Amino acid sequence: MVIGGGIAGCSTAYHLAKMGIRDVILVERATLSSGTTWHSAGNMETYRDDALAFEMVRYAVDSFPILEQETGLSVGWRRTGRVMYTDREDRLQVFQALPELGRLRGIELQSLSPSEVHARLPIIEAEGLTGGLWVPGDGRVNPTDLVMAYARAARHMGVTIVQETSVSEINSANGSITGIETTAGMIETDTVIVAAGLWSNELTETCGIRLPLYALEHLYLITEPVAGLDRNLPMFLSYDDQLYGREEVGGLIIGCLDSDAIPISSKKLGQDFAFSLLDERWDQFEPYMLTAMKRFPVLEHAGIKMLLNGPESFTPDDKMLLGPVPKVSGLYVLAAMNSNGIALSPAAGRYIAEWVSNGAPGTDVSTIDIRRFHESQATEEYIENRVTEVAGFACAMPREEYDYQTSRDIRKSPLHETLRTSGAYFKSVCGWERPHWFTTAEKDNHWLDIVDEEWRTTEHGNLAIDRSSDVKIGLYGDACTHWLLERCVTFDADTSAQLQTVILVDKAHRPQSMAHAVRLDDGWLLIAGPEQETRLKEFLRRNPPPHNQKKIDYTTTHGCLEIVGKNRHGLGGTVSNVMSVVADEDLGAIFIVAPTDAMIGIWNQVTKQPGIPVRPGGFLAREALRIRAGLPTFPDDIDPFTPLQFFSPASNVPFRLGGKLATEPHKRMVRCSSPWPLAGRSSGAAVISDERVVGKVTSAMRLPSWQSAIALVRIHADVEKTASLTLLAEGQQWPLHQGTAE
Numbered sequence: 227m228v229i230g231g232g233i234a235g236c237s238t239a240y241h242l243a244k245m246g247i248r249d250v251i252l253v254e255r256a257t258l259s260s261g262t263t264w265h266s267a268g269n270m271e272t273y274r275d276d277a278l279a280f281e282m283v284r285y286a287v288d289s290f291p292i293l294e295q296e297t298g299l300s301v302g303w304r305r306t307g308r309v310m311y312t313d314r315e316d317r318l319q320v321f322q323a324l325p326e327l328g329r330l331r332g333i334e335l336q337s338l339s340p341s342e343v344h345a346r347l348p349i350i351e352a353e354g355l356t357g358g359l360w361v362p363g364d365g366r367v368n369p370t371d372l373v374m375a376y377a378r379a380a381r382h383m384g385v386t387i388v389q390e391t392s393v394s395e396i397n398s399a400n401g402s403i404t405g406i407e408t409t410a411g412m413i414e415t416d417t418v419i420v421a422a423g424l425w426s427n428e429l430t431e432t433c434g435i436r437l438p439l440y441a442l443e444h445l446y447l448i449t450e451p452v453a454g455l456d457r458n459l460p461m462f463l464s465y466d467d468q469l470y471g472r473e474e475v476g477g478l479i480i481g482c483l484d485s486d487a488i489p490i491s492s493k494k495l496g497q498d499f500a501f502s503l504l505d506e507r508w509d510q511f512e513p514y515m516l517t518a519m520k521r522f523p524v525l526e527h528a529g530i531k532m533l534l535n536g537p538e539s540f541t542p543d544d545k546m547l548l549g550p551v552p553k554v555s556g557l558y559v560l561a562a563m564n565s566n567g568i569a570l571s572p573a574a575g576r577y578i579a580e581w582v583s584n585g586a587p588g589t590d591v592s593t594i595d596i597r598r599f600h601e602s603q604a605t606e607e608y609i610e611n612r613v614t615e616v617a618g619f620a621c622a623m624p625r626e627e628y629d630y631q632t633s634r635d636i637r638k639s640p641l642h643e644t645l646r647t648s649g650a651y652f653k654s655v656c657g658w659e660r661p662h663w664f665t666t667a668e669k670d671n672h673w674l675d676i677v678d679e680e681w682r683t684t685e686h687g688n689l690a691i692d693r694s695s696d697v698k699i700g701l702y703g704d705a706c707t708h709w710l711l712e713r714c715v716t717f718d719a720d721t722s723a724q725l726q727t728v729i730l731v732d733k734a735h736r737p738q739s740m741a742h743a744v745r746l747d748d749g750w751l752l753i754a755g756p757e758q759e760t761r762l763k764e765f766l767r768r769n770p771p772p773h774n775q776k777k778i779d780y781t782t783t784h785g786c787l788e789i790v791g792k793n794r795h796g797l798g799g800t801v802s803n804v805m806s807v808v809a810d811e812d813l814g815a816i817f818i819v820a821p822t823d824a825m826i827g828i829w830n831q832v833t834k835q836p837g838i839p840v841r842p843g844g845f846l847a848r849e850a851l852r853i854r855a856g857l858p859t860f861p862d863d864i865d866p867f868t869p870l871q872f873f874s875p876a877s878n879v880p881f882r883l884g885g886k887l888a889t890e891p892h893k894r895m896v897r898c899s900s901p902w903p904l905a906g907r908s909s910g911a912a913v914i915s916d917e918r919v920v921g922k923v924t925s926a927m928r929l930p931s932w933q934s935a936i937a938l939v940r941i942h943a944d945v946e947k948t949a950s951l952t953l954l955a956e957g958q959q960w961p962l963h964q965g966t967a968e
Contacts, residue, residue: 227251227418228250228252229406229420229421230561231253231254231257231259231373231387232373233369233567233568234567234574235252235254235422236376237571237572239376239387240379240383240385241578243380244383245579246583248383248385249384251386251388251413251415252385253388253391254388255390255391257389257390258373259374260500261500262423262424262536262537267568268367268368268372269366269569270286270569271361271364271569273328273333273335278589279570281573282574283569283573286569286571287363290303299375300375301372301375302367302372303366303367304365305363306364307360308460308461309347309358309462310359310462310464311347311350312356313354314356315356317356317465317466318356325337326958330912331919339357340357349523350521351520364460392408392497394432396418396420396557398433398554398556398557401553401554415556418557419559420557421561423538423539423567424440424539424561426561434554437547437596437604438542438596438608439539440489440491441495442489442539442614443488443489443490443536443537444481445481445507445533446471446479446533447480447481447515447532448532448533448534449474449478449528450531459473465483466621467517469481469483469514469517470483480525483620484514485621486618489610490504492537505535506532506533506535507535538563538564538567539564541616542599542603542612542616542630543598543616544617544619545564545594546564546566547560549578549594552597552760553767558578560575565617574594585736586734587867588867589867590867595866597761598656598757598760599656600756602637602656608633608636609633611632634654634659636654636659637658637695638659639658639785641692641785642659645664649664655757659695660845662846663843674905681850684814687840688839689843689847690787690833690840692786694784694785694825696756697754697756697758697763698751698752698780698786700746700749700777701750701777703749703775703776705771710750713730714728715728715731715735725742725809725810726743727740728740728743732765732769736867738765739860740859740864741758741762742754744817751780751805753817758861759781761866763779784819785820785828788815788816788818790848791840797832803828804824813851813852813855849925850927853925853938858938862925863924865893868893893921893943894940894945895924896938896939897936898936898939898951898962899937900937900953901934901961902934902953903935904926904935905928907926908926909923909925911937911953911954913939913962915949916950920945921939922940923937939951939962947964
């Protein structure tokens, strides 16, 4: 059952049928292409920095000819190219580094001088520009035509499409979907895919689920025809001006990526808001209009047809929602496209179809998996405030110290005020305020130097890191050890260890979470990063311990302190009122877990111990320790959508599954060093061997005192262990030395 007849729903129905699932019903409350789809600009930006988004758009463009051949319908695809322009030197440096990456990805990119920007885009005023980027493969598609083509192809394969029929409720029982209630009656089904755009929450709320999405007023200007305007004018985009645009029937479309966008509740739009628009917002658009008139002088004399204001749904991190919805089996979502619905829905529909048919997509989609969010991020207050800055935030040059300003202080450690007065710089992670480094009044150092100092503390003293934001689940009972070991992969076959790093896997051996498993007197305590809270809890819901066993969530009732350094064992023995003190010898650390009301006392005991130097440390110092030790994290280093059959980066010893050696590796992980002049941390850089991309950097860091960058790399298993590897960054290739130290 698919709910929603826009581009997302029709793509989903089409791909389900393509995979042989023909008993599909698509229900649309109005008519096909209504809602957000009909007023979408239809721009297809084929180059994306994000590797997953890049592959999704490539899939869409490659599929258009196939869809047209299957249906005999045109989707209106026009390849006009796109000019990205900038007036900033730092942005220009990024542009200049992209052509080499594009070549390896199989896409043509060309850096442009200011005069070349003007030559490609004659309507622009080149004065003040530093340069740009030419993307000849970009183009545009007609959204309504694309929807109709998907619908026709789906019908030909047996899909039933029902229009003018509203869904009033999604029914569930015992945590599983049972059917839907519609204006035409009840339909029994065990699988529901919600692709209803900004109205998706109104549907999932009927079975007790709120999604982390909210609608924004999205504005773009449409002019009257402009004399002499070339109909093949390239599309254009500027992150610095926060503007995009293209030719439209002899005129121009100019849209803005608003830094202070206006949120609007879907419930205020009404049930009949299908092919409607919101009121024009000239006061909101005016700053962007002034910038556009400076860049494009033709606007001074162009007639204005309208300022289109159409609502679109956004998420807390500017990436879509995809996948199985936590807490209700059989419920899936494909929504909140963040103004990228036309470009990303073709591939997203395929991924959902693979999820339903095969249990998971064949691509790592962890960055858009709905399980990356915590339920606190779906509350109306949180999401309504957060989305106002999402579009503008995405336009800024990425900086480690840059973070969202809205919806803060939602979840705080019991040590929050103590850490704040100690100089903690907090960043928001799944609603938590997590300290990333500590500044002092005496020193106004750059964050990179601060993190380097914190890391070097562990060589002669101790670092105390607050891990209270971690998810903490206790499993109790005689059968829990057997149950846990049957469902996890370990780095060691020794099941008697007090602490083990475990990777929980599904029946296909796909990783679902990675945790520290702490042995208790009568069970185990699972500890994982806050990014994994929803994933871990959902795994335990779908794979419950035996009925006579007990599960307790300690995430908010208990804090966690990690101490790394030379005298850590002595410190652990001095604390009282704890639940557990356990050592992690791989990282050279101990974990202290205790009730929240005991954490301040424990912090004081640890940090004020006579003769043992201890300083507070942040998340980035721990990342430095982890990466240097070659320890992977989830889901960055451990691919959650590939069966876990690759090698440990630290020891080159295969993972063990239920005590048995994993075989037939598809990928392997390697710890590498490199002269790459990285400042701080990074991920995603392409790994190259013999002029082909063979993998990517999943975690990397370099601090000022390090002689080289250290990277964890995931590469294809068929790459020889002696093969020469390089990584591509800043437009240059840097050698990777496998398994070596600095």
